[in-house]
Amino acid sequence: MIISTYDTATLRAALGIEMAGIESAPVGAGWGRVAPGRASDPDRHDETEVFVITAGRGTVVVDGRRQEVTAGSMIVFEPFETHVLENPGEADLVFLTLYWRDAESAARASARADRLAGRPQFVFSTPPTPNGDLHLGHLSGPYLGADAYVRFQRMNGAEAWHLTGSDDFQSYVQAAARRDGRTPAETAAHFSAEIAATLKLLDIEPDQYTVTNAEGGYREGLREFFSELVASGGITAQEAPALFDASGRYLYEVDVTGLCPSCSSATSGNICEECGEPNSVADLADPVATTDGGPPEAGTATRYTLPLHEYRADIEAHHARGRVPARLRDLAHRVLRRGRHDVSVTHPATWGVEPAQSDVPGQVIWVWPEMAYGFLHGIQSLGRRLGRPWNAREPRDDWKIVHFFGYDNSFYHSVLYPVLYRLAHPGWTADIDYHVNEFYLLEGSKFSTSRRHAMWGKDILTERSVDAVRYFLARTRPEGRRTDFRTAAFTELVENDLIGTWQQWLNGLGERLDKQTAGTAPDAGTWRPEHSAFLNRLESRRRALAGAYDPDGFSLNQAAEELDGLVRDAVRFSRQEGATSGIERWHSETRTTLALELAAARLLAQCAAPVMPRFARTLSACLGDPEPAQWPRTVRLLEPGTSVDLSTQEFFTPVDPRGADAA
Secondary structure (H helix, E strand, C coil): CCCCCCCHHHCEEECCEEEEECCCCCCEEEEEEECCCCECCCECCCCEEEEEEEECEEEEEECCEEEEEECCCEEEECCCCCEEEECCCCCCEEEEEEEECCHHHHHHHHCCCCCCCCCCEEEEECCCCCCCCCEHHHHHHHHHHHHHHHHHHHHCCCCEEEEEEECCCCHHHHHHHHHHCCCHHHHHHHHHHHHHHHHHHCCCCCCEEEECCCCCCHHHHHHHHHHHHHHCCCCEEEEEEEEECCCCCECCHHHEEEECCCCCCEEECCECCCCCCECCCCCCEEEEECCCCCCCEEEEEEEEEEEHHHHHHHHHHHHCCCCCCHHHHHHHHHHHCCCCCEEECEEECCCCCCCCCCCCCCEEECHHHHHHHHHHHHHHHHHHHHCCCCCCCCCCCCCEEEEEEEHHHHHHHHHHHHHHHHHHCCCCCCCEEEEEECCEEECCEECECCCCECCEHHHHCCCCCHHHHHHHHHHHCCCCCCEEECHHHHHHHHHHHHHHHHHHHHHHHHHHHHHHHCCECCCCCCCCHHHHHHHHHHHHHHHHHHHHHCCCCCCHHHHHHHHHHHHHHHHHHHHHHHHHCCCHHHHHHHHHHHHHHHHHHHHHHHHHCCCCHHHHHHHHHHCCCCCCCCCCCCCCCCCCCCECCCCCCCCCCCECCCCCECC
């Protein structure tokens, strides 16, 4: 017999609260106390865990869902559910915890595709700067990623929406306007429309596209958000070092270059694309004013400033809650270890939204802090169209926000914004997942508009090339490392893989059906061990593809490889079993081979839908199926007698990388 009694003297600090272990129990066990006004740190693990509330009352938050609990409540946490126990009351909240490992339960939980079901998911691709159109470097990262993510979530019954827009108030827009002899508003409007058109060419049509300079109520909402930041006391007007050109013009972002104070790489003002760390502009080494080409003059400027270093605990707690890649957590660690780090959230400028406060005249709200509000405004605008009660001023804990962005934007998204949300909305626990990509190169070098080293979306996207481009970008997008678009590699993939392997197999399967079954799906006959092994192989591919699209392990590189692997499995199986296809003695087995190849083609159509929607739709129609709308829960044979039209279908055509179809 083991008897354990709750004893406050044995409690020790753990997980943000106080805990005491229970020795010799047959499972992990312990007592916990959440003091009034406190909450446990977010916890996520592979064990199954049970809380039994023995005293007090509070709230348990599980993956963004809140539930009131009181003495006598029992809560069971499945593996990998993020859970927090809060005590908003005036008395201690005491609980008993029991936990144990079950490998099978953990495996099932890790493969769940419906973890976010029942919660609205707002999936943001970082709003592009309308100082130019989108090139393949842009498209390969946030935009294709967010689009495929949403498509998969919807196939699994989730409410998910893709939101982006036009980041009109960037200083880069003002620089482009000076270059082109336009006003900033004209430049932003022109390129915003071009960007939306390019996204559409890639079959990306966001559910919400916010044009910040034209959106009704946007400026007013932004000013209210900024006023909340000021009212919180978290940002204040401070005089600090600054740089100016020879004419006295204040310099930031595009108007100044130099060497990063952290990694010594060449950089513009405020952020380093190489190491991802912010700079204050005044701390750049060897600065040059791009406005006049000369060395800047040092001075001071008064701006609203956030002392980021004071919010380390909030940042780390936020990073413990959602999907935050190690690359981002490392960036936060590097920034915060500096000690003091003040971030200017306004700048003296003429292009942007002025705050409501008049104590520091001539300021605009810096576009990067502005974007934190812009995401909430986008949710509100989407909700208004959908008839949903979503309010930018009252964000909800059940919102699941997902960000797709390039690494050079990481500081803003994953370090700065969580602090701004904590200040403006202290009662909201923001639940955000982050998906980050590195730079995508072109023929081994960075995309560069100024050096005319770029391949624009409109250069390559046509009605007949879009799926090939989407597939190649998915297969080569820079996930965790810099990757490269090479024209020869793209051409080779289309001709050898998509046409020479995928299409050749599908056309050949159609020809065999036309010859042997009058173009209809046969009923499976006798099954040999090789047949059941292939069915199991298809099921393994289905599971692997679900894992590649899943929020936790999302990787379009992996998805594209698995799709190609599925086809190559089918080609190998077809060749191996084809040796007896014309022998009457093995006719029943041949029917099974054909039925299984059709099952592979159906699975290919269903699983390709997030990445290659047109191909998926066309292939499904050839198999007598509707457009894939649901993720397959298992591999299924076609209904015997279904008419199949594969033999002459042209799924892919040779593509000229400059945009003209080669055929």
